[in-house]
Amino acid sequence: MPRSLFCNELCDSLRLFATAFGGRLAASSGLSRNTMLDNAPRTDDLPRHCTFEPADWRILARHWYPVAELREVEDKKLVGAVLLDEKLVVYKVDETVVVANDICTHRGVPLTLGSNPDSTGVRCAYHGLQFGKNGRCVKVPAHPDGAIPNKLHLKSYPVEIRYGLVWTCLRPEEGETAPKMPLMPHWDEAGFQQINVPPFDIAGFAGRQVEGFLDVAHFAFIHTETFADPDNPVVPPYVAKPTDYGFEVEYWSTVGNYPSSKAHLTPKDYQWLRHFRCSPPFTAHLTVHFPDGGKLSILNAASPISARKTRLFCPIARNFDTHLPVQDVYDFNHKVFAEDAGMVEQQKPENLPLDPRLEAHIPADLSSINYRRSLRDMGLSHFFIA
Numbered sequence: 001m002p003r004s005l006f007c008n009e010l011c012d013s014l015r016l017f018a019t020a021f022g023g024r025l026a027a028s029s030g031l032s033r034n035t036m037l038d039n040a041p042r043t044d045d046l047p048r049h050c051t052f053e054p055a056d057w058r059i060l061a062r063h064w065y066p067v068a069e070l071r072e073v074e075d076k077k078l079v080g081a082v083l084l085d086e087k088l089v090v091y092k093v094d095e096t097v098v099v100a101n102d103i104c105t106h107r108g109v110p111l112t113l114g115s116n117p118d119s120t121g122v123r124c125a126y127h128g129l130q131f132g133k134n135g136r137c138v139k140v141p142a143h144p145d146g147a148i149p150n151k152l153h154l155k156s157y158p159v160e161i162r163y164g165l166v167w168t169c170l171r172p173e174e175g176e177t178a179p180k181m182p183l184m185p186h187w188d189e190a191g192f193q194q195i196n197v198p199p200f201d202i203a204g205f206a207g208r209q210v211e212g213f214l215d216v217a218h219f220a221f222i223h224t225e226t227f228a229d230p231d232n233p234v235v236p237p238y239v240a241k242p243t244d245y246g247f248e249v250e251y252w253s254t255v256g257n258y259p260s261s262k263a264h265l266t267p268k269d270y271q272w273l274r275h276f277r278c279s280p281p282f283t284a285h286l287t288v289h290f291p292d293g294g295k296l297s298i299l300n301a302a303s304p305i306s307a308r309k310t311r312l313f314c315p316i317a318r319n320f321d322t323h324l325p326v327q328d329v330y331d332f333n334h335k336v337f338a339e340d341a342g343m344v345e346q347q348k349p350e351n352l353p354l355d356p357r358l359e360a361h362i363p364a365d366l367s368s369i370n371y372r373r374s375l376r377d378m379g380l381s382h383f384f385i386a
């Protein structure tokens with residue numbers, strides 16, 4: 001029998017089996033089959049074991065998030081990631097990076113168990129099926145000369161490489177032409193050094209982490225080992241301005257940003273400017289203005305692994321100390337992240353309450369209040385009220 005005929009017959013018999021099985025189930029429950037389907041909440045587009053409310057997942061899945069460092073994909077050829085509970089495989093074919101579901105279409109084995117020989121595409125560990133650009137199946141070793149049916153191609157997602165990171169979107173808007181990606185000022189500017197701090201995992205919700213990044217009232221309590229002064233807890237007033245991507249805040253204070261060991265370098269009475277830009281749902285950016293025109297540009301891209309886990313990606317650009325080892329920047333930032341994680345991982349409820357009555361607020365929380373409002377404006381609701 002020709003190969004395609006065999007496939008068609010197989011599909012037809014599977015379809016017949018499914019129809020008969022569905023009919024029997026409906027008959028035994030006393031419901032018509034259509035009634036059963038109409039009443040069931042639709043979850044077939046969600047990842048298995050999804051930790052989000054379906055409506056919230058569908059809103060969050062329209063946005064772009066980083067899932068891997070480009071250098072890691074280049075070194076290892078094959079990297080696993082989880083985004084919004086969806087398990088993904090990230091691999092490189094020639095110069096193209098592919099993000100696809102980490103599940104082989106043949107028998108469901110994770111592709112991250114496989115390999116990517118000579119960057120020719122990910123090869124499944126079980127029967128050796130190989131997948132190339134756009135997740136297309138390019139090889140079936142058991143049938144080297146046969147036609148490859150479309151059903152064998154992987155489900156893949158759009159990819160953008162920005163700021164040294166691989167970004168993807170699980171459910172791009174219909175007709176979207178350009179990705180709506182958070183902007184990172186100074187990354188591509190002459191005189192700025194580009195640094196990718198290795199990602200940092202947090203056992204907490206991305207919304208809590210981002211809110212903490214925007215919060216200026218905790219410096220004097222949490223960050224005294226790294227940069228802040230325990231005797232300088234006062235938060236001067238500031239305003240938030242809406243932007244086309246979210247909102248921004250210019251915050252002036254005397255809290256320095258040098259590591260504690262270099263705090264003496266701050267000129268007397270120097271006012272530090274921290275310029276925050278928030279791109280909901282889970283990305284925020286901070287430019288810290290140092291003395292003598294120094295600028296530190298930090299992207300806080302919180303990638304939601306699930307509703308309870310976050311992988312924080314942090315590209316940094318700076319126009320000073322560019323001759324110093326980047327390892328010092330990694331170490332310093334990891335220390336700051338760990339200080340924050342100590343709080344974020346303990347907060348209750350674990351989710352971010354979007355109902356303003358559920359937590360108490362102080363004037364210093366202006367950024368947090370704007371952040372919560374912008375999430376609410378996206379239509380997110382139930383999930384965020386634990």
Ligand code: FES
Pocket residue numbers: 104105106107108109124125126127128129
């Ligand atoms: S399960 Fe992947 S090739 Fe068979």
Ligand SMILES: [Fe+2]
Pocket residue numbers: 212213218222223340
């Ligand atoms: Fe912090």
